[in-house]
Amino acid sequence: MSIKELAQNLKHKSFSSLYLLYGKEKYILDYTRQMIVQATLDEDSADFNKSTYDMEETPIETALEDAETLPFMGEYRVVIIQNPYFLTGSKAKVKVEHDLARLEAYLNNPSSQSIVIVDAPYEKLDERKKIVKLLKKQAELVHTDKMNEKALKDWIQHTAQQENVTITDEAAERLIQLQGDDLGLLINEVKKMALYVGDAGQIEPSTVDELISRSxxxxxxxxxxxxxxxxxxxxxxxxxxxxxxxxxxxxxxxxxxxxxxxxxxxxxxxxxxxxxxxxxxxxxxxxxxxxxxxxxxxxxxxxxxxxxxxxxxxxxxxxxxxxxxxxxxxxxxxxxxxxxxxxx
Known part of the structure; x- marks a missing residue:
């Protein structure tokens, strides 16, 4: 599923009980997770109904018990499962025992009042594992590959529009040349330059050269x-x-x-x-x-x-x-x- 498709579904309150976000583009993972949370929880109940569990520190069954708990003062409970290393082929550096049979049972029968977000910041998952196959079958998938130049430019242009400024194609290229392909860093730099050029201003290559520190x-x-x-x-x-x-x-x-x-x-x-x-x-x-x-x-x-x-x-x-x-x-x-x- 693309970010655009997900945004449309969330806008129309079409939620899934399970989301699997994986890939190496951290900014997109963070952006997608935040988008799901904001769409499913209101400000008044967010503190009560959102929980985050790191699988390098906490057993999966603890997160699942939370997911099976009814929401408090809200329609949904959101449970975020971070660093699920057991979905990859790499060996764990930590000694946390996970009951994957318990996870398998939950995936086959997820709570209708909980939104479970599996946040896996890995380039690849181990497709040979039964739990990976089941998760990809049951969950809505958002995969974030490292972006090519066109995708990076699209995000830069999108950010400029949100900040009510414009950025020339040459300036976007110059920014990528100087800052590399870290999307989060690129977006932060666009926001800083937008403040510099002011409302309805335009970011030129000279703006980039003047404001962006060079490695x-x-x-x-x-x-x-x-x-x-x-x-x-x-x-x-x-x-x-x-x-x-x-x-x-x-x-x-x-x-x-x-x-x-x-x-x-x-x-x-x-x-x-x-x-x-x-x-x-x-x-x-x-x-x-x-x-x-x-x-x-x-x-x-x-x-x-x-x-x-x-x-x-x-x-x-x-x-x-x-x-x-x-x-x-x-x-x-x-x-x-x-x-x-x-x-x-």
Whole structure:
């Protein structure tokens, strides 16, 4: 079931006795759980009729006893079951005994006056287990995969609309580039920028650059962009800013080498006919990072990228063995990158 379908059902008071929320996108899990709770409980009875049980600390039968208790001063009781590790194939790190036969009996005959939400923050459940098969059969399912770029942009746009501002597509891309694919973090940043631009304002790429703090890796990402586009003065500006923040030249060199290695890998996989999605999976990267690396790769041949990686390894060796001053070695490496790109 999609979030949109679930929202429609809740709006029309069409509730299920059992919900299974699972996946690695924590923000969506939290958002969905909150949506169910708000739809089924009123403010006056929420304190009496909502309970949360952590399966790493409490036996399942304790939560089920609560689910079988009649609601107090309300129509429904909501019982949230968190961290049900027994639904996965991993071994428990804790010693809590769970009566899964008791859970199986409840799943076959759930209380009509209780809403049980099984909150499983795992990428996969163990489909071989009888209890997993039964739960997926009896419950309404909401599965939250890690989001692709389009889905992230949709949430960013949706959040901007809720805050009564607009955000350009370029600004949304820039935000993802700087902050990665943590949806909760992206949404918080959109809300902060909405306050900055004011009611009915528009968030531009310049807004993102001005307000969003950059991680070290994102600064290196931008540094490579400057090199690719022959903006060597701006590249050095980033380098000197990072050095003022006491970042080690050796670390900066390693991150630069890593980014050029990714560009080469993406370029080679693209030549083999891999899609961006397949490349992202193969290289364990976010699809957006693959998209940018693919674009950056257009400015270099395979041989040029291999030469750059050899030069990076040589510079790294000179830094670590004290053959040259570390900052000077980094400066010479970036200067040489600019010269090579001019001849591309």
């Amino acid at each position: 070290l890796e994102n600064n290196v990402f931008t540094l490579v962009e400057h090199v690719v586009n022959r903006r060597i003065d701006q590249a050095f500006r980033i380098v000197y800013d990072l050095l003022k923040q006491n970042e080690e030249p050796i670390k900066l060199m390693a991150l630069l080498a890593r980014q050029f290695r990714i560009i080469l890998q993406v370029k080679q996989l693209r030549e083999q006919g891999f899609t961006e999605k397949k490349m992202a999976s193969t290289l364990s990267l976010h699809p957006y990072a693959v998209k940018i690396a693919s674009r950056q790769g257009n400015s270099f041949s395979d041989n040029e990228l291999k030469t750059i990686l050899i030069q990076a390894a040589d510079a790294d060796f000179k830094m670590k063995t004290g053959q040259m001053d570390k900052t000077l070695t980094l400066e010479l490496f970036i200067t040489e990158l600019g010269k090579q790109n001019e001849h591309a």
